[in-house]
Amino acid sequence: MAAVRSDMTGFVFWRLVGFAPVLIVALVLTFLAIRALPGDPVVVMLGDRSSDPELSSLLRRQYGLDQPLGVQFLRYVTGVVQGDFGLSYRYAGTPVTEIIADGLLISPVLAAAALALALPVGAIAGSFAAVRRNSAADVGVVLMLVLGLSVPNFAIATILVFLLSVKLGLLPVAGWGSLSQAVLPVVVLALPTAAYIARLSRTFMLEVLQQDYIRTARAKGLSERIVIYRHAFRNTMVPVVTSAGITLGALLSNAFVVETIFNIPGLGRLAIDSIFARDYPVAMAIVILFTFLFVLINFMVDLAYILIDPRIRASVVARGGRA
Amino acid sequence: MKARWKQLAAVCAVAFVAWSANATAQVLKINLDMDPPHVDPILYQENISSRVLRDIYESFTWSDETGANHPALAKSWEPLTGGRTGFRFFLRDNAVFHTGRKFTAKDVKFTLEYMLNPASKAGNADLLQTIVGAQAVKAGTAKDLEGVKIVNDLTIDVEFTELNPSFPIATIQFVDSEFVKEHGAEWFNKGSAGTGPFKFSRWQRGSRVELLAHDAYWGGKPKVSGVTYLIIPSPETVLAQYDANELHVADLQESMFGQVFTDARYKNQLMSGMRASLYWMGMNPEAYAPFKDKRVREAVSLAIDRDAIIKGLFKGAATSFDGVVPPGLNGYTNELPKLAYDPARAKKLLAEAGYPDGKGMPPVTITGWPVIKDLVTYYAAQLNAVLGMPVTPNIIERTTWIKSANAGELPFFPSRWTAAYMDPVQFLDLMWHSKSRFNRAKWKNAEFDSLIERARVTSDNTARMALFKQAETMVLADWAGFSLPVPVTAGLVKPNVKGIKSSPSGYLEIRGATIQ
Numbered sequence: 028m029a030a031v032r033s034d035m036t037g038f039v040f041w042r043l044v045g046f047a048p049v050l051i052v053a054l055v056l057t058f059l060a061i062r063a064l065p066g067d068p069v070v071v072m073l074g075d076r077s078s079d080p081e082l083s084s085l086l087r088r089q090y091g092l093d094q095p096l097g098v099q100f101l102r103y104v105t106g107v108v109q110g111d112f113g114l115s116y117r118y119a120g121t122p123v124t125e126i127i128a129d130g131l132l133i134s135p136v137l138a139a140a141a142l143a144l145a146l147p148v149g150a151i152a153g154s155f156a157a158v159r160r161n162s163a164a165d166v167g168v169v170l171m172l173v174l175g176l177s178v179p180n181f182a183i184a185t186i187l188v189f190l191l192s193v194k195l196g197l198l199p200v201a202g203w204g205s206l207s208q209a210v211l212p213v214v215v216l217a218l219p220t221a222a223y224i225a226r227l228s229r230t231f232m233l234e235v236l237q238q239d240y241i242r243t244a245r246a247k248g249l250s251e252r253i254v255i256y257r258h259a260f261r262n263t264m265v266p267v268v269t270s271a272g273i274t275l276g277a278l279l280s281n282a283f284v285v286e287t288i289f290n291i292p293g294l295g296r297l298a299i300d301s302i303f304a305r306d307y308p309v310a311m312a313i314v315i316l317f318t319f320l321f322v323l324i325n326f327m328v329d330l331a332y333i334l335i336d337p338r339i340r341a342s343v344v345a346r347g348g349r350a
Numbered sequence: 351m352k353a354r355w356k357q358l359a360a361v362c363a364v365a366f367v368a369w370s371a372n373a374t375a376q377v378l379k380i381n382l383d384m385d386p387p388h389v390d391p392i393l394y395q396e397n398i399s400s401r402v403l404r405d406i407y408e409s410f411t412w413s414d415e416t417g418a419n420h421p422a423l424a425k426s427w428e429p430l431t432g433g434r435t436g437f438r439f440f441l442r443d444n445a446v447f448h449t450g451r452k453f454t455a456k457d458v459k460f461t462l463e464y465m466l467n468p469a470s471k472a473g474n475a476d477l478l479q480t481i482v483g484a485q486a487v488k489a490g491t492a493k494d495l496e497g498v499k500i501v502n503d504l505t506i507d508v509e510f511t512e513l514n515p516s517f518p519i520a521t522i523q524f525v526d527s528e529f530v531k532e533h534g535a536e537w538f539n540k541g542s543a544g545t546g547p548f549k550f551s552r553w554q555r556g557s558r559v560e561l562l563a564h565d566a567y568w569g570g571k572p573k574v575s576g577v578t579y580l581i582i583p584s585p586e587t588v589l590a591q592y593d594a595n596e597l598h599v600a601d602l603q604e605s606m607f608g609q610v611f612t613d614a615r616y617k618n619q620l621m622s623g624m625r626a627s628l629y630w631m632g633m634n635p636e637a638y639a640p641f642k643d644k645r646v647r648e649a650v651s652l653a654i655d656r657d658a659i660i661k662g663l664f665k666g667a668a669t670s671f672d673g674v675v676p677p678g679l680n681g682y683t684n685e686l687p688k689l690a691y692d693p694a695r696a697k698k699l700l701a702e703a704g705y706p707d708g709k710g711m712p713p714v715t716i717t718g719w720p721v722i723k724d725l726v727t728y729y730a731a732q733l734n735a736v737l738g739m740p741v742t743p744n745i746i747e748r749t750t751w752i753k754s755a756n757a758g759e760l761p762f763f764p765s766r767w768t769a770a771y772m773d774p775v776q777f778l779d780l781m782w783h784s785k786s787r788f789n790r791a792k793w794k795n796a797e798f799d800s801l802i803e804r805a806r807v808t809s810d811n812t813a814r815m816a817l818f819k820q821a822e823t824m825v826l827a828d829w830a831g832f833s834l835p836v837p838v839t840a841g842l843v844k845p846n847v848k849g850i851k852s853s854p855s856g857y858l859e860i861r862g863a864t865i866q
Binding site: 064065066067086119120130188193199201292297 | 384385387388390393394396468471473476535536554555556557580581582583584587590591593594595596746747748749750752753787
């Protein structure tokens with residue numbers, strides 16, 4: 028057992044070491060890609076009258092844009108290592124960390140809320156459909172599934188906003204700050220995930236219902252309700268909940284789109300605005316942050332697998348922790 | 351015990367509802383396309399910050415919805431005597447800063463010195479370059495701006511090395527000197543130091559900017575308790591939020607005109623007006639040889655059907671004028687020769703210039719930025735069809751466009767120019783003087799230059815306007831450039847909101863708003 032634990036430590040260690048190249052590659056690619064875009068941040072700052080040579084060169088000097096690309100990169104990396112992401116170009120004189128802090132929690136909160144909604148809704152709908160396989164209810168659920176997975180979220184958002192906000196006036200069109208403003212974004216974000224989870228639940232449930240232990244339970248004379256809820260549903264949920272972790276990453280990137288649709292000041296919208304405004308430091312910081320977050324989520328999922336599934340754990344141990 | 355808590359909760363709820371109804375009912379809500387980059391009245395000026403700051407800070411004068419200039423912080427001014435060039439300003443005696451302090455000559459002098467300090471990155475500091483002693487303050491060798499002398503609390507002299515007649519109407523936003531000194535570099539984020547009808551209250555990045563009424567405003571207390579700008583980048587969302595009564599006023603982007611101007615629902619809520627802005631065609635003879643011939647330049651103008659553009663591309667929400675000084679400005683005249691659409695004459699002129707049916711013309715690209723891509727495509731197609739001119743449309747990213755245009759690198763380009771303040775100097779001097787940084791078409795005319803240089807130092811308004819008129823005629827006669835249809839300023843205003851005006855500045859005027 029002690030060997031297993033130390034090998035787990037080894038696994039965690041090697042995984043963390045593996046983060047470094049991913050982050051470095053992301054850093055270099057973003058740095059180059061964003062500068063390869065046409066456009067000049069100083070001209071964006073100054074607008075039409077940007078040919079004032081004194082003001083332009085003052086700003087260029089202040090932001091270090093007069094330096095060669097290599098020097099700019101080194102300066103940037105040195106700063107980042109010390110937790111200094113520089114000053115925003117667009118928000119004159121404001122530190123990037125301050126700008127990002129404003130919206131930092133919004134995307135994760137949206138994603139988590141959507142997952143919290145999608146998981147029960149999807150699991151119940153999928154299992155229900157599986158139990159009544161081939162009934163009208165099943166066909167109905169499957170139809171909803173296909174719709175939920177194939178209609179893009181901006182289309183669903185537009186329809187919901189038109190019906191619920193503009194026509195009926197029940198919910199605000201857009202914005203952020205009150206609970207009512209969060210309802211539509213969370214629902215729109217949750218729908219495709221709910222559909223995905225429902226599909227998984229339906230498949231797993233169908234499989235579980237074929238298992239010997241279900242037949243045994245029925246043979247014991249247990250009521251159908253107990254068979255379904257106590258035995259089948261619980262066993263279905265193990266793989267479903269594990270898969271849900273993976274969807275969190277997708278939810279985070281979908282949150283970018285939903286934030287733009289509903290005008291929510293999260294990091295997703297900020298990233299898009301920053302790229303258009305050639306606000307290099309803010310865009311870079313968000314990319315780095317999200318790369319880190321994605322790597323972290325993947326790591327957690329891997330870890331969860333190892334902890335849940337003894338077979339994977341055994342293979343990790345066999346390789347001395349190098350997964 | 352429980353009952354008491356319930357009672358308390360009920361009282362609180364009632365109080366909260368009453369309070370929120372009272373507090374929110376009178377706040378005007380209007381959209382803003384994006385966050386202002388800053389709320390510093392001194393820093394370089396750009397459209398979004400100006401939108402927010404224009405009701406917070408004030409200059410010597412302000413211009414109304416017709417473009418006419420009126421006294422604001424200066425009640426009047428007169429030329430300096432005793433052989434000195436400049437103005438003596440008599441300041442308003444009832445202007446009070448948001449901080450509660452009285453506005454005095456000390457604040458005027460402080461603001462001018464502050465703008466000249468390079469660290470302030472003042473966008474309008476070029477207006478101050480000819481004040482006596484400006485260069486020393488800029489270089490940091492002097493703190494005191496020599497040419498600005500405080501006569502008494504409400505009188506101040508500004509002396510120039512070379513007269514700048516438009517100085518009194520220029521946008522110089524005066525700040526409370528005490529407040530700035532007290533709060534240091536980031537003072538503008540810490541409070542409101544202007545004299546305008548509204549004071550800066552709060553900015554939630556990505557979400558909203560809130561202003562509150564300045565009760566002691568010299569022009570009278572505003573009739574709304576505040577203004578909230580909701581930051582909404584998507585024009586479709588603006589319309590949806592307006593429809594759902596989440597906005598009192600929707601300030602419309604040009605891309606929405608087609609939809610809004612043709613929708614009968616909005617007919618009685620639509621407000622639009624002319625904008626003191628010039629859309630013009632740049633033809634750079636240094637970058638495309640055929641443009642050296644005046645007949646080619648005129649032919650291009652004659653081949654463009656302005657009425658078709660207004661009806662087709664702008665759905666009627668645009669206007670056209672014949673000169674290069676737009677309506678809404680002192681010095682605008684409607685007595686100029688009409689800019690006609692005359693394909694036959696255009697062809698004839700082109701043939702006379704040696705290019706019958708466009709034969710012999712080298713290929714050229716007409717360059718614009720993404721927002722105007724439909725227009726650029728139209729110009730290229732129309733010139734191909736009417737003149738046989740080998741024009742290809744080319745759309746590039748906006749800031750690259752600005753750089754290339756200001757550097758004189760673009761051969762052929764539609765361009766836009768908006769007044770920073772309401773004076774023809776903005777459209778004649780800045781755009782066509784051979785030494786101007788903004789002479790994008792690289793047109794050079796010594797006689798024109800000397801007219802402009804005379805106008806720069808002429809303080810008599812009638813004589814000055816006459817010089818400008820003469821200069822404008824020269825630009826037009828030589829077809830140095832010609833104007834194209836200008837989209838209007840437009841907004842939607844809910845029926846219970848009154849007092850919103852469209853103004854030639856391109857901004858909706860909201861300071862007189864009332865909500866019923």
